[in-house]
């Protein structure tokens with residue numbers, strides 16, 4: 001009788017976001033398990049396929065299909081083994097591994113104790129990790145550029161620092177200046193939509209995502225909890241949050257939602273304030289705008305519902321220091337202009353313009369450079385060593 005532990009499944013691809021995941025199944029019962037879990041498109045059992053051949057098919061669990069996959073049949077010292085190439089989503093792979101575990105297959109770690117990117121310094125590892133995760137072409141171009149130029153630049157800086165500390169400061173200051181943009185390009189711009197109930201926040205949110213991700217209705221107070229989704233806008237990853245309408249309310253639950261909206265807006269790089277211009281202004285709208293002016297660093301006012309007659313006349317005091325753009329979230333009119341206004345302010349240029357100079361792109365890197373500048377302020381120091389150990393980081 002076969003010992004259950006002699007059958008094994010190994011995840012060959014690194015865990016995380018990837019288009020394809022590969023799981024290898026081997027052991028004495030592998031052909032039987034492969035037939036139980038995989039139906040080939042041509043109908044013949046996978047176990048009857050000769051090694052070296054590839055079969056398209058569907059993975060089944062308890063008779064139900066759950067992913068289309070390509071199975072590669074291998075010769076494992078005279079026994080048949082199988083590579084199942086499935087979609088790479090974490091849940092799909094977890095489910096496939098659990099399915100094999102149900103067939104008494106032993107799970108193996110393909111890369112025990114190995115770092116994800118062997119022989120890479122800490123900063124190179126950050127570049128490679130970000131490359132694997134980003135969904136923006138511009139960020140890929142930026143990271144590929146940084147992979148050679150940022151690392152070279154820091155190495156050169158280390159050599160300068162060994163000889164003359166004074167030349168290092170302007171370079172570090174420039175890196176610190178640009179870090180914000182690199183972080184936004186790689187990690188995303190955090191953009192929060194706020195406004196009174198029923199002003200059209202969720203409609204704008206859906207318009208920007210090009211799908212119905214949030215519920216829209218005529219009823220005020222539709223959105224309770226905040227909802228976040230990521231979207232690419234002109235190459236910039238944008239982490240977009242829709243929030244509950246801000247209003248005075250005795251209801252404790254509603255109040256929590258209003259407070260959560262304000263908290264999300266405080267954390268954002270920019271806030272879009274959506275106002276219904278087809279309604280006349282009220283004292284509470286005025287108070288809300290005043291609060292926004294005092295609280296948020298950067299805001300754009302979107303005067304919504306331009307497809308209806310306007311009944312709103314905001315005082316210039318309330319629109320001072322804010323970009324004001326008229327839109328119809330329902331039809332999409334003016335929404336491109338609104339986003340251009342936001343991006344102009346936050347990015348100071350197109351996303352691909354960042355790919356021609358060394359630039360930091362994580363909060364860790366930015367903090368290290370801040371600390372290095374403080375260290376320099378305190379007098380002569382071994383910045384070269386700190387650059388090597390703290391910013392570039394050790395090779396793993």
Ligand SMILES: Nc1nc2c(ncn2[C@@H]2O[C@H](COP(=O)(O)OP(=O)(O)OP(=O)(O)O)[C@@H](O)[C@H]2O)c(=O)[nH]1
Pocket residue numbers: 195196197198199200201202203204215216217218219220221222223224243244245246304305306307308327328329330331
């Ligand atoms: N005519 C017109 N109606 C709009 C527009 N944008 C939103 N609406 C309507 O306004 C109503 C409220 O829209 P929502 O997007 O749910 O508003 P909200 O600000 O998210 O509302 P709460 O979640 O309740 O705070 C819905 O009936 C929308 O169809 C627009 O540009 N034009």
Ligand SMILES: [Mg+2]
Pocket residue numbers: 201202203214215216222223242243244245
């Ligand atoms: Mg809403």
